[in-house]
Amino acid sequence: MSTALLATRVVAILRAGDSARAEAVVDVLVDGGIRCIELTMTTPGALDVVERLAARVADVVDLGVGTVLTAAEVDRAVDAGACFVVSPSVVPAVIGAAARHGIASYPGALTPTEIHGAWSLGASAVKLFPAGSFGPGYLAALRAPLPHIPIVPTGGIGAGEAAAWLDAGAAALGMGGPLIGDAMTATGDLGALAERVRAVCAAVAGAGR
Template sequence: MTGEKTLPGETALTGETALTGERVALPARTVESRLIVVARAQRAEDYAPVLDVLIEAGIRSVELTLTTPGTFDHLPDLLARYDGVADLGVGTVTNGVDLARAVDAGARYLVTPITSTAFVAQATDAGVPIVPGGLTPTELFASWSAGASAVKIFPAGQVGPAYLKDLRGPFPDLVAVPSGGVDLAEAEAWLAAGAVAVSVGGPLLGDAFRGGDLGALRDRAAAFVEVCARNAA
């Protein structure tokens, strides 16, 4: 799966096909929704019932984590199940072998918790958007200048939305996605601070993957969707 490429100095936010340039854009649907839900389940068999509820509630981008056993085995079926409705990315990518496997499986985008310019190059060469993690200005700029589609400010709960405003001083074109500890109020604040999207896990999912009330999950998801729509770019 590929995304549109732009030059390293450009802010690439949408697009579907990689043609020329150096930076692969995030999927348009993900950018338009401004929300990525991080699905960290106990086992991959639990994905579909929860994702069905999320997507019914308006979620349009889900990151499936490799800390969930069986993610790769279930990925093809999940991609087919939600084709044309939601972007499914693969997250917690920590080595080049898993990165290549996610690309081959058709992941719409890749997320890694670490700063690795080698991962950025590998994903970019394959035409797949990648969002590497980092916290310090040096880490975030290293990934951005290497051609990352966006950078993941992680763990975002340790710094807060004002941090992005500070980063925008020296790095005005930086495309950022905060992740880690982002609740409903923080999501709105991060988007107002200039985040292209917010990455949300526990505050939205709650106990859904442990047998929790799926009706309550639907309500939480709808609340996040509404906040992100209200803060659309």
């Protein structure tokens, strides 16, 4: 896992139909204490944003690219300045390409078989997705036979659920819509985003390790 993700235990996920507000959103996230940020390939212009951010904040933020499905996309993410890639599923070629580049990879998985398989292929950690549909109890059950695999629950997790997931054994949390809200839209409320970031960071700080 990346240094920033281990330290702050939150990766903020930016996914939107437009990337125009991405850098403003990142500034709010960084100001609030978030140090690990993922921009998804489904967001138009995501790699351009990563490249600009890498030149500006890479010394304080770990930047990643999400929804990466091919080795070629890993190459493009690395060229843009990403230090980790995230996938919604287990794609051996993506895990292998990330390893060749020396960056972290977080493939998405749900079942014990998928999680163990991803880890065996060389994943840096495994994204439990869609975590919000199953709850912290499911993570605790997974962790019992697989305590050695770092798991990052992602999908539908907000500040109110953060502590429960971490107490259940999450290594970190992937937080998208419940954290970012409407901030990526032209009329999105960046002040409200800043409040959610403060709430998330406070919840994480108060949770057990």
